[in-house]
Amino acid sequence: MNLVSLLFIAVIIIAALEGIYRGFLHSVLNLGAFFLSVLASYVFYPVMSAAVRANASMFNFFLYYTEGAEKIANYEDASLLINGLSPDKLHNVLSTSSLTEPFTTLIRQNVESGAFSASGLKTLGEYFNMTIVCAVINILSFIALFLLARVIFTFVLGALNYTVRFPQLKTYDRSIGAVFGAVRGFLFCFIIVMVIPIIYLVIPIDSITRYVQDSSVATFFYNNNFFLHLIRGVI
Numbered sequence: 001m002n003l004v005s006l007l008f009i010a011v012i013i014i015a016a017l018e019g020i021y022r023g024f025l026h027s028v029l030n031l032g033a034f035f036l037s038v039l040a041s042y043v044f045y046p047v048m049s050a051a052v053r054a055n056a057s058m059f060n061f062f063l064y065y066t067e068g069a070e071k072i073a074n075y076e077d078a079s080l081l082i083n084g085l086s087p088d089k090l091h092n093v094l095s096t097s098s099l100t101e102p103f104t105t106l107i108r109q110n111v112e113s114g115a116f117s118a119s120g121l122k123t124l125g126e127y128f129n130m131t132i133v134c135a136v137i138n139i140l141s142f143i144a145l146f147l148l149a150r151v152i153f154t155f156v157l158g159a160l161n162y163t164v165r166f167p168q169l170k171t172y173d174r175s176i177g178a179v180f181g182a183v184r185g186f187l188f189c190f191i192i193v194m195v196i197p198i199i200y201l202v203i204p205i206d207s208i209t210r211y212v213q214d215s216s217v218a219t220f221f222y223n224n225n226f227f228l229h230l231i232r233g234v235i
Helices: 003-022 024-054 056-066 075-079 087-096 103-113 124-163 173-202 206-213 216-223 226-230
Strands: none
Touching: 003 024, 003 173, 003 216, 024 056, 024 124, 024 173, 056 124, 056 173, 075 124, 087 103, 103 124, 124 173, 124 226, 173 206, 173 216, 173 226, 206 216
């Protein structure tokens, strides 16, 4: 078990220990605050992403460091027009590229729908570039808003805990609190691994990729990350 696996296990254990310390009701409220943070992030991340898109210097910064067309194995394919591009050819280009999910799925969706045709983008390379930069900005916006919401809810719960004495169950209060805490820690691990595709994209170093992929725990959270399905490939 490598350090990456230990990190995720530590997150779950720490959350469970907090549940033991805080008790059942506080842990339930904390878990509820987690879901509210996810909801707030999902609702408002397009707004934050649009603000980044409107800032030319910031958007160009992200575009420079993501550069999706460079991930195409045969660079000549980058000049292919998306109009008339066969599904088999698109599948071949995506499968031979060095991209991971959710980028491949989002690129396929955008090409099939002609998502950027109104912006004058016509080639496959342009769709790679624009889809990936939009997805990266959306992921980072989602995470940033989630963390902001969590900080706010943490202060609110802290104030409630200070002013209101939460009742405790007669039996198993701390045990049930540990369960809800562990669930929250488990879900938080999915938030953490949302940055993995960005790491693969921006830091394409084989040793880093192998280190993460050698972690069965990280691989589980990455392959089953339902939060990434909330991310769009457009802004």
